[in-house]
Amino acid sequence: MIADFKEVLVNVDPELPQFGELLTLQVNLGNRCNQSCVHCHVRAGPNGEKMMPRAVMEKIVGFLESHKGLCVDVTGGCPELNPDFRFFVEGVSALVSRLMVRTNLTVLFEPGLGWVPRWYERHRVVLVASLPCYTERNVDRQRGRSVFERSIAVLKILNELGYGRNEGLELNLVYNPGGDFLPGPQDRLEADYKRELDTKYGIRFNKLFTITNVPIGRFRESLEASGRLTQYLKLLVENFNPAAAENLMCRSLISVDYRGLVYNCDFNQALDLPIVDSKSEAVTIKQLDDVLSEGLEIITGGHCFCCTAGAGSSCTGSLVK
Secondary structure, rough: OOOHHHHHHHHOOOOOOOOOOOEEEEEOOOOOOOOOOOOOOOOEEEEOEEOOOOOHHHHHHHHHHOOOHHHHHEEOOHHOOOOHHHHHHHHHHOOOOEEEEOOOOHHHOOOOOOOOHHHHHHOOOOOEEEOOOOOOHHHHHHHHHHHHHEEEEHHHHHHHOOOOOOOOEEEEEOOOOOOOOOOOOHHHHHHHHHHHHHHHHOOOOOOOEEEOOOOOOHHHHHHHHOOHHHHHHHHHOOEEEEEHOOOHHOOOOOEOOOEEEEOOOOOHOOOOOEEOOOOOOEOOOOHHHHHHHHEEEEEHHHHHHHEEEOOOOOOOOOOOO
């Protein structure tokens, strides 16, 4: 039986299960994607239909107008595949201190998206790009045939625009393990990535984020099919790191789904575990101020151990050195 994550947190510090200060609003624009990765926790793919409409986007812009200076982290699926992607990013860009977009790179070759790289460059958007390895074999095994080749081509385009090379044009890559094991040390992997990508392809980037695979969605299904789910959950629990627990992203981040419902993180969103009010009703972005002012307890589960295992894991990489 898996330990109760909240109890484990309380034993470290009774304040850890409580939300702190809102610093980042993560917005999931939908689950449509041009890839169908085996580790995807939101089960994104070309047929994704959970797409955020413009009406919800307008509510998020309204929230940001009264909370200027937050970091906004735009994700998906492929956020660029939302038909109103441009409307949203243009609406929030002047309201935030930092605008991040998570891209799988290859989506930028999709029809009608040729304008996106230069728009990113003009608006100094921070790019967080998925590249789960620096070798073609490992990337294509996770993400599909020719994904590595096309990803390299997009990275070259971004480098030519100044990303990863010029100050103010930040390009970060994301590594996730190719199986049911923890990431290696982030600084060492970053050095390996930079050496291999620069030497072989002339590609440069700023930082590497290592993210532990979460045992939900397609990754959980693959673990169940191979009979390795219990073993993986045990690995996460046994590698619980109190130092990582003190830096959990859910203490300063709120995630918003395509309907405008809010969550403690994108993983809770994938599991349909929204933040609820005193009546146990799901909270929307319109009501977020009310629940924040009342004090917010973080909703947790066994999947949360992925964020505290080893060096920890978050949407911006490891949590401890």
